[in-house]
Amino acid sequence: MSRAEPDRERLLPATLTHGGATRWISGLITDKPAPLSWFVIFAVCSVLLVVFLVSLTYLFSVGVGIFGINIPVAWGLPITNTIWWIGIAHAGTLISAVLLLTRQDWRASINRFAEAMAMFAIVCAGLYPLIHLGRPSFWYYLLPYPNTMGLWPQWRSPLVWDFFAITMYLLFTMSFMYLSLLPDLATLRDRAKSRLGQVSYGLLALAWRGDAAHWARYQRATLILAGCAAPIVCVVTGIVSTDLAVSIVPGYHFTIFPPYFVAGALFSGFATVALLAVVLRWMFSLQAIVTRIHLDYIGRMMLVFAMIVDYAYTQEMFTAWYSGEDHYRYVYIDRIWEGAYAPVWWTMIALNVGVAQLLWFKGIRRNPVALLLIAIAVDIGMWLERFQIVFTSTHADYMPSNWDVVWPTAWDWAVYAGSLGLFGFLLMVFLRVMPMVSLHDMRELIARKGAGSGHG
Amino acid sequence: MVGKSEVLRGHDMHWIRIDRYFEGQPEAPSMIFQPVTCMHCENAPCEYVCPFAATQHSAEGLNEMIYNRCVGTRYCSQNCPYKVRRFNWFTYTDKDAPHSTPPPAHNPDVTVRSGGVMEKCTYCVQRINAVKIAAARTDEPNNGRIADGAIVTACQQACPTDAIVFGDVADETTRVSREKASPLDYDLLGDLNTRPRTSYKAAVRNPNPAIGSPDAPYVEKGRVKG
Numbered sequence: 001m002s003r004a005e006p007d008r009e010r011l012l013p014a015t016l017t018h019g020g021a022t023r024w025i026s027g028l029i030t031d032k033p034a035p036l037s038w039f040v041i042f043a044v045c046s047v048l049l050v051v052f053l054v055s056l057t058y059l060f061s062v063g064v065g066i067f068g069i070n071i072p073v074a075w076g077l078p079i080t081n082t083i084w085w086i087g088i089a090h091a092g093t094l095i096s097a098v099l100l101l102t103r104q105d106w107r108a109s110i111n112r113f114a115e116a117m118a119m120f121a122i123v124c125a126g127l128y129p130l131i132h133l134g135r136p137s138f139w140y141y142l143l144p145y146p147n148t149m150g151l152w153p154q155w156r157s158p159l160v161w162d163f164f165a166i167t168m169y170l171l172f173t174m175s176f177m178y179l180s181l182l183p184d185l186a187t188l189r190d191r192a193k194s195r196l197g198q199v200s201y202g203l204l205a206l207a208w209r210g211d212a213a214h215w216a217r218y219q220r221a222t223l224i225l226a227g228c229a230a231p232i233v234c235v236v237t238g239i240v241s242t243d244l245a246v247s248i249v250p251g252y253h254f255t256i257f258p259p260y261f262v263a264g265a266l267f268s269g270f271a272t273v274a275l276l277a278v279v280l281r282w283m284f285s286l287q288a289i290v291t292r293i294h295l296d297y298i299g300r301m302m303l304v305f306a307m308i309v310d311y312a313y314t315q316e317m318f319t320a321w322y323s324g325e326d327h328y329r330y331v332y333i334d335r336i337w338e339g340a341y342a343p344v345w346w347t348m349i350a351l352n353v354g355v356a357q358l359l360w361f362k363g364i365r366r367n368p369v370a371l372l373l374i375a376i377a378v379d380i381g382m383w384l385e386r387f388q389i390v391f392t393s394t395h396a397d398y399m400p401s402n403w404d405v406v407w408p409t410a411w412d413w414a415v416y417a418g419s420l421g422l423f424g425f426l427l428m429v430f431l432r433v434m435p436m437v438s439l440h441d442m443r444e445l446i447a448r449k450g451a452g453s454g455h456g
Numbered sequence: 457m458v459g460k461s462e463v464l465r466g467h468d469m470h471w472i473r474i475d476r477y478f479e480g481q482p483e484a485p486s487m488i489f490q491p492v493t494c495m496h497c498e499n500a501p502c503e504y505v506c507p508f509a510a511t512q513h514s515a516e517g518l519n520e521m522i523y524n525r526c527v528g529t530r531y532c533s534q535n536c537p538y539k540v541r542r543f544n545w546f547t548y549t550d551k552d553a554p555h556s557t558p559p560p561a562h563n564p565d566v567t568v569r570s571g572g573v574m575e576k577c578t579y580c581v582q583r584i585n586a587v588k589i590a591a592a593r594t595d596e597p598n599n600g601r602i603a604d605g606a607i608v609t610a611c612q613q614a615c616p617t618d619a620i621v622f623g624d625v626a627d628e629t630t631r632v633s634r635e636k637a638s639p640l641d642y643d644l645l646g647d648l649n650t651r652p653r654t655s656y657k658a659a660v661r662n663p664n665p666a667i668g669s670p671d672a673p674y675v676e677k678g679r680v681k682g
Binding site: 154402 | 462465466467468473476492501504505506507508509525526527528529530533534535537538539541542543544545546547570571572573574645648
């Protein structure tokens with residue numbers, strides 16, 4: 001611990017004061033124009049968003065046949081992407097809530113954009129089940145409401161659990177993010193220069209005055225919600241994994257799936273946090289508060305979850321072999337060696353097992369460019385992991401007469417790229433209207449470190 | 457009808473497929489074939505995974521698709537070990553669909569499926585119900601029972617060798633029950649405990665190698681439906 005102590009101290013520049021932090025971060029919205037890089041990313045994401053809207057319009061008017069799916073492989077990229085996006089969301093929740101409960105100082109400067117990442121990733125994840133459905137206009141049949149059709153959800157289906165899990169997660173993340181924004185919205189209300197800004201932030205701030213009673217309630221509510229978040233992180237992806245695990249499909253039906261998927265979710269989620277941290281600190285020159293030590297810690301989290309995921313890969317194969325079932329054993333022979341999808345598996349292993357080992361080196365974890373490249377590799381690797389689970393399991397299951405190979409179509413890729421655009425678009429808008437670093441968490445950290453007390 | 461391009465993508469819509477298994481030399485293989493439709497499992501993997509309860513057991517043991525409820529998650533097909541379900545990837549029955557048949561060519565007794573819903577072999581539920589309704593309307597006393605052999609499914613009707621038998625498995629005296637009692641009777645993927653209602657009779661062959669080659673058209677195979 002004694003070696004770690006200086007690191008902790010260097011999470012903040014010694015000269016940063018309460019007022020300085022507030023002026024700096026809120027100034028990024030109220031005073032400074034957006035950097036050129038913001039406009040470039042915003043333009044690219046807007047184009048992709050248009051692609052998304054056009055694809056969805058065509059999809060909803062024609063049918064899901066435009067995607068690369070068929071019978072044996074009736075689940076394709078929409079399911080892959082649901083799992084991928086929900087996984088990305090998880091690291092945001094873990095950082096904002098679990099690291100709060102465990103009193104990790106390094107969360108203060110990264111939790112806000114991690115929460116925003118979680119929020120927008122859930123939006124993308126929540127859209128994909130609709131994109132997946134054959135008749136999306138009837139999605140509301142999932143709601144347990146009294147109706148004249150005699151319909152009621154079929155509660156044994158994991159898709160019903162899934163619907164409630166994702167809805168709950170969306171509502172939870174919205175409330176948690178809004179709650180943590182409240183004090184900052186009040187700051188922005190007081191600092192906004194335009195009348196429009198004053199009125200809109202004022203309305204959103206719900207009359208927050210920074211009163212001691214407000215803070216006491218705020219602390220209590222945050223702790224309660226953070227306490228809820230820890231089980232939610234495990235439950236949501238756990239339930240998403242039961243969509244696969246509850247079936248009888250070899251390659252889906254494994255009891256290790258819930259913990260394996262939670263670890264996988266956090267692995268890809270921390271990779272995305274690393275990606276955003278590197279990009280945002282470069283875009284907005286946040287190097288002083290999103291330090292290389294932060295990158296180091298994010299890299300360590302990635303490494304922890306990479307180890308669990310890598311272990312799960314071995315256990316998945318061991319379980320298949322140990323089951324003694326030919327069908328289960330063949331899934332791995334097909335995935336790894338014989339099948340058309342084998343290159344996907346090997347690429348996944350190269351990225352998630354191979355590249356992830358670079359995170360053992362402190363120099364690499366603290367190098368923003370290296371971490372960025374590893375993060376992109378891991379995000380691709382975790383996407384491929386979901387791809388190969390969804391595609392390879394049913395493409396060659398029980399009866400050889402049904403075996404078939406199907407690949408994503410241009411529409412699959414258009415929708416996927418479009419959802420990335422939606423995510424980027426929402427994030428870019430968020431960065432321009434909300435503080436990308438939590439002002440009150442930073443002030444609290446400064447107060448605890450004793451650097452700028454009395455200057456607020 | 458969906459057309460060649462759709463069939464090549466694995467979007468074929470047939471409810472019965474003929475699986476072929478080959479043995480012997482690749483130059484002169486002998487072939488065993490097996491027609492596979494929905495097995496109407498008692499312990500059906502498709503049923504418990506549907507969030508909308510769109511595929512359900514009837515009181516008589518049919519595994520029924522309720523098209524109106526189906527929202528098209530396709531989970532039933534993923535979980536079907538026989539992969540006998542077929543999905544309407546597009547609206548294939550519309551006037552504007554590339555290969556649609558005109559409404560007069562539709563079977564008036566069978567529901568026309570819209571895009572985005574799952575479908576599969578129904579055991580010809582329309583024929584079953586037609587016979588039941590007719591039986592209920594006769595003056596002859598029948599105790600609500602249908603005579604064995606009164607219901608003939610479409611595949612059974614079309615089979616020239618009478619290899620498909622359909623009937624009441626709850627009644628021991630029916631032909632299907634007698635066939636199922638044979639020691640040659642087996643379930644497809646029975647070890648999955650899906651308890652399929654359709655069962656098959658194993659082919660027993662004893663060709664005399666002195667007569668003809670092994671690939672002579674000599675296929676003896678029965679199929680029992682219940």
